[in-house]
Amino acid sequence: MSPLADRYGRRFPYLRLSVIPACNFRCTYCLPHGYHADANTTAPLSLAEITRLLRGFTELGMHKLRITGGEPSVRHDLTDILRTAAAVPGVTKVAMTTNGTLLTRRLHEWIDAGLNAINVSVDSLDRAVFARVTGHDRLEDILHGVDMALEAGLPSVKLNAVLLRDVNDDELPGWLDYLRDRRVGVRFIELMQTGDNLPFFRDHHVRAEKLETQLLESGWQALPRAADAGPAREYLHPDYAGRFGIIAPYAKDFCAGCNRLRVTATGDLRLCLFGEFGIPLRPLLQADDQLDDLVRAIGGQIGRKEQGHFLHEGRTGITPHLASTGG
Known part of the structure; x- marks a missing residue:
């Protein structure tokens, strides 16, 4: 089957799969009161369901997978998930986004299972600010885990920092020092409005273009964007x-350059992080002989993908917070 493409000519070789909505951090911009499951919480996809899902997506040209959460390391079978994903024919890159709390204990186990790219959430290099944002005084241990990933030769190591006005938007000099001798990618992420964070968004949103201008004025040069x-x-x-x-x-x-689709921890396909609906794929993940039906279902939905999100209009879709979908 030909690669998955939408009506605007965009192709989707990249899948972001949440494996659990729970998280052990209390980040001010996402889960300030922590994660709380309710009585109606559905169990996340099993290992067998995940395997069938990935086989379906690789039939449609997916080759890059990112495991997300919540916090994926909350799942006790995370290593098995990574190993299974890496073994699916067609998957060439297995990445993961994590808060890094288990890096120093599990990193080599994950690499042996097939992990070859990692993004670690580090919203500040200032210990006090980090603790205030995340609810945990774990910065030193997490940065040690990042250095371990570099020493292990992991092909891609990146740090994610959500920009917050009057909290961490003045830390560029510290990040410059950090990057001088480390082959790490630091990604500054503009704060996004979600279903439950409007007051926080209004207080702390800062446009990322301001930081981009500072980089360009300091001699940083833009790189071409890879297809995946x-x-x-x-x-x-x-x-x-x-x-x-x-x-x-x-x-x-x-x-315009969107190249990724998302699947929630319970198996709903999300065509956009801020979309208005989810498409339940879980009923098609119960047996190996459902592969053709799964592929048709995914391919049949891609025409519903919008050209862009509606965040400028304050429309956040069905995403209450980033942990619910995987960011």
């Missing part, structure tokens, strides 16, 4: 080992 890359615009400087990336969802034409 994420949404970041990346910048390189000859005097630094690392790179910066800017994710600016409110920028003009941000969605």
Whole structure:
């Protein structure tokens, strides 16, 4: 079957799969009161269901997978998920986004299972600010885990920092020092409005273009975007080992290069992080002989993908917070 493409000519080699909505952090911009399951919470996809899902997506040209949450390491079978994903024919890159709390204990186990790219959420290099944002005083241990990933030769190591006005938007000098000798990509992510964070968004949203202008004025140069890359615009400087990336969802034409689809922890296909609906795939993940039906279902829905999100209009879709869908 030909690769998955929508009516605007965009192709989708990249799948972001949430494996659990739960998270052990209390980040102010996502789950400030922590994660709380209710009585109606549905169990996340099983290992067998995940395997069938990935086989369906690879039939449609997916080759890059990112495991997300919540916090994926909350799942006790995460290593098995990584190993299974890496073994699916057609999957060439297995990445994961994590808060890094188990990096120092599980990193080599995950690499042995097939992990070859990792993004770690580090919203500040200031210990006090990090603790205030996340609810956990774990910065030193997490940064040690990042250094372990570099020493292990992991092909891609990136840090994610959500930009927050009057909280961490003045830390560029510290990040410059951090990147001078480390081959790490640091991605500054513009705060996005979700279903439950409007007051926080109004208080702390800052446009990422301001930081982008600072980088350009300091001699950083924009890099071409790879076909299976994420949404970041990346910048390189000859005097630094690392790179910066800017994710600016409110920028003009941000969605023009969209190349990824999402599946929630319970098996709903989301055509957009801020879409108005989910398409339940779980009924088609119960037996190996459902593969053709699964492929047809995914392919039949792609025509419903909008040209862009509606965040500029304050429409956040059915995403109450980023942990619910995987960010």
